[in-house]
Amino acid sequence: MNADAKFTRTLVTSALPYANGHIHLGHIAGAYLPADIYVRYLRLKGKPVLYIGGSDEHGVPVTLTALKEGSSPKDVVDRYHEANAEAFADLGISYDLYGRTIWDLHADTTQRFFRALDAGGHIERQEMVLWYSEQSDMYLPDRYVKGTCPRCGYEDANGDECENCGAQYAAEELIEPRANIPGDTSRPILKPSAHWFLKLRDFKDDLKAWLDSHPDWRANVRGIAYGWVDDLRDRCITRDTDWGIPVPVDDPEAQNKRIYVWFDAPIGYVTNTRQWGVEAKDDAAAWETWWKDPSTRLVHFIGKDNIPFHAVIFPAMLMGQGDFIVADNVVGNEYLNILNRMTGKAEKGSKSKGNMISVRDFLTRFSRDALRYYLCAIMPESRDAAFSWDEFLNRYNGELCDVVGNFVHRSLTMTVKNFDGVVPEPGPFDAEDQALLDSLPEQLDGIAQAFDQFRFRLAVERFIEMGRRANQYFDTKQPWVTRKTDRERTATTLYVCCQVVRVLCAAMAPFVPDGAAKLAETLGIEVFVGGPDGGPDSWDAAKTPLPAGTPLQPPVVLFPKLDKDYVAEIAERHARGEAL
RNA sequence: GCCGGUGUAGCUCAGUAGGUUAGAGCAGUGGAAUCAUAAUCCACGUGUCCGCGGUUCGAAUCCGUGCACCGGCACCA
Numbered sequence: 001m002n003a004d005a006k007f008t009r010t011l012v013t014s015a016l017p018y019a020n021g022h023i024h025l026g027h028i029a030g031a032y033l034p035a036d037i038y039v040r041y042l043r044l045k046g047k048p049v050l051y052i053g054g055s056d057e058h059g060v061p062v063t064l065t066a067l068k069e070g071s072s073p074k075d076v077v078d079r080y081h082e083a084n085a086e087a088f089a090d091l092g093i094s095y096d097l098y099g100r101t102i103w104d105l106h107a108d109t110t111q112r113f114f115r116a117l118d119a120g121g122h123i124e125r126q127e128m129v130l131w132y133s134e135q136s137d138m139y140l141p142d143r144y145v146k147g148t149c150p151r152c153g154y155e156d157a158n159g160d161e162c163e164n165c166g167a168q169y170a171a172e173e174l175i176e177p178r179a180n181i182p183g184d185t186s187r188p189i190l191k192p193s194a195h196w197f198l199k200l201r202d203f204k205d206d207l208k209a210w211l212d213s214h215p216d217w218r219a220n221v222r223g224i225a226y227g228w229v230d231d232l233r234d235r236c237i238t239r240d241t242d243w244g245i246p247v248p249v250d251d252p253e254a255q256n257k258r259i260y261v262w263f264d265a266p267i268g269y270v271t272n273t274r275q276w277g278v279e280a281k282d283d284a285a286a287w288e289t290w291w292k293d294p295s296t297r298l299v300h301f302i303g304k305d306n307i308p309f310h311a312v313i314f315p316a317m318l319m320g321q322g323d324f325i326v327a328d329n330v331v332g333n334e335y336l337n338i339l340n341r342m343t344g345k346a347e348k349g350s351k352s353k354g355n356m357i358s359v360r361d362f363l364t365r366f367s368r369d370a371l372r373y374y375l376c377a378i379m380p381e382s383r384d385a386a387f388s389w390d391e392f393l394n395r396y397n398g399e400l401c402d403v404v405g406n407f408v409h410r411s412l413t414m415t416v417k418n419f420d421g422v423v424p425e426p427g428p429f430d431a432e433d434q435a436l437l438d439s440l441p442e443q444l445d446g447i448a449q450a451f452d453q454f455r456f457r458l459a460v461e462r463f464i465e466m467g468r469r470a471n472q473y474f475d476t477k478q479p480w481v482t483r484k485t486d487r488e489r490t491a492t493t494l495y496v497c498c499q500v501v502r503v504l505c506a507a508m509a510p511f512v513p514d515g516a517a518k519l520a521e522t523l524g525i526e527v528f529v530g531g532p533d534g535g536p537d538s539w540d541a542a543k544t545p546l547p548a549g550t551p552l553q554p555p556v557v558l559f560p561k562l563d564k565d566y567v568a569e570i571a572e573r574h575a576r577g578e579a580l
Numbered sequence: 581g582c583c584g585g586u587g588u589a590g591c592u593c594a595g596u597a598g599g600u601u602a603g604a605g606c607a608g609u610g611g612a613a614u615c616a617u618a619a620u621c622c623a624c625g626u627g628u629c630c631g632c633g634g635u636u637c638g639a640a641u642c643c644g645u646g647c648a649c650c651g652g653c654a655c656c657a
Binding site: 265475480557 | 653
């Protein structure tokens with residue numbers, strides 16, 4: 001909680017999305033938006049913070065996609081890397097670097113990790129029996145084998161689990177196996193193969209001690225992590241494929257194998273930090289401060305499917321390096337589902353159901369502030385949440401536009417019209433003026449505290465509450481009435497409102513950066529900077545009142561309201577399964 | 581099957597050192613106001629706090645158990 005004492009900088013990562021498909025709203029709400037909000041908050045506070053992300057581009061599914069569409073794995077990952085990087089940029093996810101795991105630098109980092117673990121005796125060669133296609137002359141990784149489910153008889157079951165009945169089984173239990181390769185009609189056979197395993201058990205005590213030292217983590221993360229740590233097994237970290245990073249061992253059996261994508265993916269955080277150092281600092285060693293200095297605070301943002309990797313496996317890999325830090329927090333979110341309007345029930349977003357909402361498409365219709373606001377307001381922090389078009393409309397219009405946006409607008413419009421476009425000179429403050437002014441630092445601190453605890457929904461709630469209190473004050477003071485009778489009273493009221501607006505501007509910046517930027521311009525406030533080297537504390541600076549006489553630009557609408565009919569129309573089209 | 585998480589008003593949720601009549605927003609009803617993005621403000625809640633059992637002077641809050649939903653369970657990312 002009190003990170004300040006122990007840490008001088010923060011390294012934030014968001015799960016590397018798999019470059020085998022487009023990112024959708026579920027990904028955003030779980031791993032990217034919360035991280036971005038947190039990072040923007042720290043930057044605003046002037047804290048040194050580095051935000052690293054990138055594409056995860058290896059692995060068998062990519063080769064399968066390529067096989068099916070008749071292209072190459074490189075084509076596939078190039079396409080999705082570009083599309084996803086663009087979607088993140090459009091959403092305002094403010095990475096310091098968004099990298100790629102196909103970079104040569106990444107092979108280097110990954111092999112270094114592998115070698116260090118190997119040298120420490122944490123990697124072990126084992127023989128195992130796998131499906132092999134004689135026609136294609138290759139071992140068949142799980143996804144490459146289809147067959148009949150031994151439990152329910154479903155004929156299109158995967159190599160290790162059945163989509164139909166959910167059963168999981170050993171590969172050799174599969175009935176009527178066949179290669180999932182176009183043109184391969186041979187029947188796979190079982191054949192021995194050597195693979196390399198990470199001895200997770202070596203790290204059991206360290207992992208446990210580490211988890212024990214972080215009782216403040218989210219319950220879902222702790223629960224799953226302890227479940228794994230209490231029963232650690234060796235984990236295979238190689239695959240029979242040619243799409244990935246070569247296994248750095250001197251063994252002919254390793255020639256046709258590559259490092260398992262899940263081993264190299266989290267190492268991408270390290271690689272991309274290295275690349276950032278080279279690009280931004282022209283310093284090939286800059287990354288080490290961020291990964292080896294114990295005064296660096298490492299925070300991972302992920303969806304719950306990623307918890308075992310970030311709370312157990314990757315930390316073990318880091319521990320095995322000897323001189324790396326491990327995460328101070330693993331912020332794991334639940335899932336964001338999609339509300340089905342017809343049934344009124346939340347369902348998983350899936351391609352086959354045709355209910356996915358792509359980020360790119362969404363942003364062609366609605367502002368990113370609107371999306372960021374809504375997703376943050378319903379963020380699946382402790383249980384699954386569901387995206388609903390009706391709720392999207394109601395919460396964005398009813399809270400951000402009507403409560404906060406409108407307060408800002410009514411305050412500034414009246415000030416500019418009646419006081420020559422400057423913050424008015426106030427008269428004596430009465431009890432209500434003083435109470436509201438005094439509450440501002442507390443209210444801002446309340447939001448900061450919520451961010452510090454990764455409680456983003458609470459932060460949104462407190463932010464809107466600030467707007468509600470301000471509106472109450474405005475209505476109580478009735479400046480539109482006093483304007484005709486008591487200029488000093490009106491000046492005082494609007495002076496106070498300007499101070500609220502100024503605080504709101506800082507408070508909204510992490511959530512809705514575009515609205516905040518517009519408002520900052522209206523108020524003539526510095527645009528917030530900050531980053532890996534830190535900067536001025538613009539957050540606390542918001543607690544200092546804008547002086548009377550500060551010139552104001554004519555206000556613009558920060559958050560335009562959404563048209564109800566238009567949203568309804570989009571919702572209808574979505575419900576009909578039209579591509580969105 | 582084993583393990584973890586969640587289950588509070590019509591809807592979305594807050595609420596653990598256990599303690600006065602369990603809260604907020606939305607929706608609904610009535611009213612006020614008209615500066616403002618037809619935006620705001622005020623008033624109005626008879627809820628089995630998932631069920632059952634237990635600990636306690638007292639439990640939404642602790643323990644046990646059952647149910648529902650979501651997820652993890654060793655090579656699926």
